[in-house]
Amino acid sequence: MKGQMELMEYLFLTVFVILIIIVLMFFITGWQVTQSGIERTKEVSDEVTFLMKKFSTMDYFVKEDGVFDDAKLTVLSSMENVCEELRPILGSNWFATITVFDESGSIKVCTESNYPDCNHWSFCKKENRDFVSRKLPVNIYRNTNRIGDSIFAKNDIGVLEVGFYEI
């Protein structure tokens, strides 16, 4: 009887030690998963900032850093597969819009047929998914601003919005 009791004691102790080790492992793994989650949130935020930097400096879009070229924007936003075309340069899971500041608030999407009488460009449609986005005031260089019969280029003020989807 005494031997059986000692054996049981011994088994309980062993099970208890194993249990502690397993709990410790779960704790470490859980902590690691939480850290990864925090890291991911930070990464998404960094990604948006980085994307915004790329967007406002790459010469496919701009005349010079922070000054968008309305003709380039019109050509790009009119492309059928612009998201696919830009994937090697800007990656995936993002969207962007640029809107000229207009007091009336009316939005006219730019296409090659209504250029330059328009004020909004959109790249990769905004989807109904969770995303993180940032907005930035930018200049938009209007190549063919008409005054009477003449053309004078000018800069307009606009807003760039760049968003990154949380996967």
Added chain:
Amino acid sequence: MDTYQIFKIILGLIVSAFIVIFIVIFISNYGGLQTDTQKAKILSLFDKTATNVLLYGNDANFTEFKRMDYSAITFDPISETIITGSVSRKLTEPIFLYPGKTLYIHRGEADLGWWKFYFVEALPDTSIIFNVMDGDAWEQVIDIVTEMPSTTGETIKTRFGLCDGSTLQEDFCNDELCERDYFLQAIYGNEGMTFSRCRETILGEKYRLVFVSDSCTGINEGICIESSPDGVGYIYIDGNQHVYKDVADIIAMIVGYIKSDHFGVYGENLYTLKNEIFRERALFASQVLSSRAKILSSEMTINQCKQLFETLGEKLDEISNILSDEDYYKDIDSAIQFKQLSEEAGRTHREIVNMGCDYPI
């Protein structure tokens, strides 16, 4: 000792062994994961630093590779990834990396006249020796050196020197090799001067030897550039012939140089990376700028500008056609045609700018 005691000992041994093995496996997996996470973070940080240099043109130092075994870093040209152990990162930008403990990151450019191609060089302490055997090739040497880093005041140095026969001219900048700007000053006025073939045995492994000659026949060491006044010609690395059409092709080779591993010769791999990304980007740029020229042409009120924009659009369409062929850069005739069309498109654009109808690139 009774049966119970023996049973206790055996059970104790089994349980202890089980616990020890379990913990060892867990710790080794966890430790390995942590090491890989750190490597992945360092590669990601390098990519971001290099991309920042590419976007803004401000040079930077990168010292994080000293926290890992940088000599294990290699580059796979097929998947365009930098690899170290089980960790890899795909390069989305033209980043010419030569692994080292500490790196100096610099942006260079190849100006096509209608568009600029930017690339990044990430180099540890490097010494480049030119052996100029063609008196008309000095301008080409100047073009190459101009796009390399100026490291004055930095701790990580890129230095330049000249080799003439069995003489290594490394003492013309305070008894050592020159940094970029001093080297450019030192070789100013060298036009027409020819050096005899460098005896590479006088150079140690720390130097990268670049021959510039009107013929590379019989030169199997280092890199040999067959000089060309129009900027298109052949470049040889490790005895293999390739076509160059801009300064980025040559710099990719110089950065990678003749170091080789199971992915091949590093210089050739970087040359391939450059040309894959260049073709993709230049094709996209030519399509965008051609469409831009066409819509601006339709809006122009000055006839000359209208016509010039039309011409520019046509030239860019022709450039697009050449770039549609994935292997165009391997063929010297296509490269020459591309270069000529680029110059024509550049000239047309400059005329438009001079007319006041567009801004310079």
